[in-house]
Amino acid sequence: MANTILHKADTRGHADHGWLDSHHTFSFANYYNPERMQFGALRVLNDDVVAGGRGFDSHPHDNMEIISIPLEGALEHKDNLGNTVVTEAGEIQVMSTGTGVFHSEYNAYPDKTARFLQIWLFPNQLNVTPRYDQAKINIADRKNTLQQLISPDKNGEGTWLYQDAWFHMGRFDKGFSTAYTAKKQGNGVYFFVISGSFTVNGQELNARDGYGITDPGQLNITALTENAELLVIDIPLFS
């Protein structure tokens, strides 16, 4: 079995609903590709653009860890747990949906586009009590370093979730190199380029490309362009 998988940006599923333009790295809704079901516990990676003032009406989720990372603009989140909050670029939102939660997500601004990543993980525990959390992340702190956004540790940097998964983001100068090693034995690592270009262990990756490595040792990352931004998801391979 190959130990890497490359998901080029232009091979993703696509749905244009007018108010929502979404690219799906993995099978989702009406996009079905049996070769693109998941990368371990990483099940959904949607790259969403929401028109001003529009959004997702109240709808349910359960038994999924759902992460939203706004890249531009802001989302207004409401749920039946009593939360009404706005999440902006530089913040991160996590819902452990467990036994079930209803929520809506709207572009918080009537006249600005909102862009965000919507990521779903299979949880490591079923039927947990639903929870909502968000964390403010100082974007300046990811300059030429991999900044932790999420971990399984309730006291860790960023926020936490019910999975042995770690999320990091970095914004690198052209030519800057660093290394990453999986935090847990048996985990794989999935790279998603937010902007610019990189190489990961020699594999060139461009904006919105995804690259999964199932037997990661030391992973060498180099930015090929200025202010190149990368998301690194360290994730159990079996869920």
Add this chain to the structure above:
Amino acid sequence: MDTQQLHILAIGRNAEIMTVMQRLLNTPENWKGLAVTTDEAALAAFDKEAFDIVLLCAGVTPDEEVALTSHFRQHSPGIIVKRHFGGGSGLLKNEILYALEHR
């Protein structure tokens, strides 16, 4: 059983979500679904109707999953019994298509 239609039984403990599931399972023309919140209701429906797929939704415990799966497979060999994740439409169609292809 109508071979043109896929008969789906969903069992979960969250009544509001199962109301949504009832609608989702009956939206595609070739699906016919029943969403229930108790094992008793599921077993009664199973006795009356032939199902192709059983989806175990949120709130069903691992022990209940084992017992239900055993019952359904004992009485209907070939039936697909699987966990449903996500609670809505995002993964539902994919889960069913994939399960049918890999039965």
